[in-house]
Amino acid sequence: MHDAQSTFTQSGTSPTQNIQHTPSQVLRVHQLAKAYTNRRKQIMALALSGIDLTVEHGEFVSIMGPSGSGKSTLLNLLAGLDKPSSGELWVQGENMTTLHPNQLALFRRRNLGFVFQDYNLLDTLTLGENVGLPLSLDGKTGPEIRQRVKEVMGFLGIADFMQRYPYEVSGGQQQRAAVARAVVHNPSLLLADEPTGNLDSASARALLELFQRLNKDLGATILMVTHDPLSASYSQRVISIKDGYVYNEMRRTSDQQQFFQEILALLARLEEKHGVA
Numbered sequence: 001m002h003d004a005q006s007t008f009t010q011s012g013t014s015p016t017q018n019i020q021h022t023p024s025q026v027l028r029v030h031q032l033a034k035a036y037t038n039r040r041k042q043i044m045a046l047a048l049s050g051i052d053l054t055v056e057h058g059e060f061v062s063i064m065g066p067s068g069s070g071k072s073t074l075l076n077l078l079a080g081l082d083k084p085s086s087g088e089l090w091v092q093g094e095n096m097t098t099l100h101p102n103q104l105a106l107f108r109r110r111n112l113g114f115v116f117q118d119y120n121l122l123d124t125l126t127l128g129e130n131v132g133l134p135l136s137l138d139g140k141t142g143p144e145i146r147q148r149v150k151e152v153m154g155f156l157g158i159a160d161f162m163q164r165y166p167y168e169v170s171g172g173q174q175q176r177a178a179v180a181r182a183v184v185h186n187p188s189l190l191l192a193d194e195p196t197g198n199l200d201s202a203s204a205r206a207l208l209e210l211f212q213r214l215n216k217d218l219g220a221t222i223l224m225v226t227h228d229p230l231s232a233s234y235s236q237r238v239i240s241i242k243d244g245y246v247y248n249e250m251r252r253t254s255d256q257q258q259f260f261q262e263i264l265a266l267l268a269r270l271e272e273k274h275g276v277a
C-alpha cells in the first residue's frame with residue numbers, strides 16, 4: 001500500500017489552463033485518477049490511473065474492460081457520485097470536479113440521465129409518475145409533465161403502461177421506463193451501466209435498438225458500460241480500459257456483425273494480457 005497524499009494532488013487543484021474544449025464535446029476527461037483509501041489514507045486499490053477520453057455530441061460509445069479494470073469507478077465519477085483523487089472532467093464545458101455539492105446536484109439533475117442494470121424504479125409510483133419524476137423535481141407544471149411523459153413513453157413503445165406499477169410489467173418494460181425517465185429532461189449525456197444485464201436476450205436486443213433510435217433519431221449522446229460484446233456492437237465506438245487506464249479505442253467502420261467480431265478479438269487480447277487463458 002502507498003501513501004495517498006504522496007501520489008495524488010487533491011481533486012480540482014491541477015492546472016486546467018491548457019485544456020482545449022470544443023463545443024462539440026459533451027464529455028471531456030483529463031488524467032482522471034481514483035485511488036480507494038482506508039481511514040489512514042493508505043491506498044487500498046488504484047482503480048483508475050490517468051484516464052483521458054472525450055465523447056462528442058450525438059455519439060453512442062461503449063466502455064468495456066475485464067472485471068476490476070475500473071469501469072464502475074469511472075462511471076461513478078462521471079455521474080458525480082464519487083470524487084476523483086486527481087484529474088478533471090467536464091460535461092458541456094462545465095468542470096464537474098470543482099462544483100460545490102449543491103451546484104453539482106443541480107447540474108447532474110439537468111445534464112445527466114442514468115440507466116442502471118436493476119432499473120431503480122420506485123415501486124410506489126406508476127411508470128408514468130416514475131418517468132415524470134425528473135420534471136417534477138425541476139418544478140415543471142402538471143400539464144407540461146403529462147405531455148412530455150406521454151411523448152417519451154410513446155417513443156419508447158410503453159405508452160400503454162403509463163398507469164401500471166413497476167411490479168405489474170415485465171423487466172424489459174421496466175427498463176424502457178427507466179430509459180424514459182433518464183431522457184425525459186433531454187439530458188446532455190445518457191450514462192448507462194450494464195443496462196441489459198438483467199434482461200433476456202430478446203428484451204436486451206430490443207433495448208439496444210431503442211438506444212440506437214434515441215441516438216440516431218433524437219441525437220442522444222450515450223455512454224454505456226458493458227461486459228457484453230453484442231451490446232457494445234450496437235455503439236459506434238468502443239473504449240476499452242484495463243488496469244485503470246485506456247487500453248484501446250475502436251471505431252465502427254463496417255456493419256454490426258463485423259464490429260462484433262472485432263470486439264470479440266479485442267476482448268481476447270485484453271484477457272490474454274490479463275493472464276486469463
Ligand SMILES: Nc1ncnc2c1ncn2[C@@H]1O[C@H](COP(=O)(O)OP(=O)(O)OP(=O)(O)O)[C@@H](O)[C@H]1O
Pocket residue numbers: 036037044045046047065066067068069070071072073074
Ligand atoms: N469501494 C472500494 N474500496 C476499495 N477498492 C475498491 C472499491 N471499489 C472498487 N475497488 C477496486 O477498484 C478496482 C476497480 O473496480 P471497479 O468496480 O471499478 O471495476 P469494474 O471494471 O467495474 O469491475 P466489474 O466488471 O467486476 O464490476 C478493483 O480492483 C476493485 O477491487
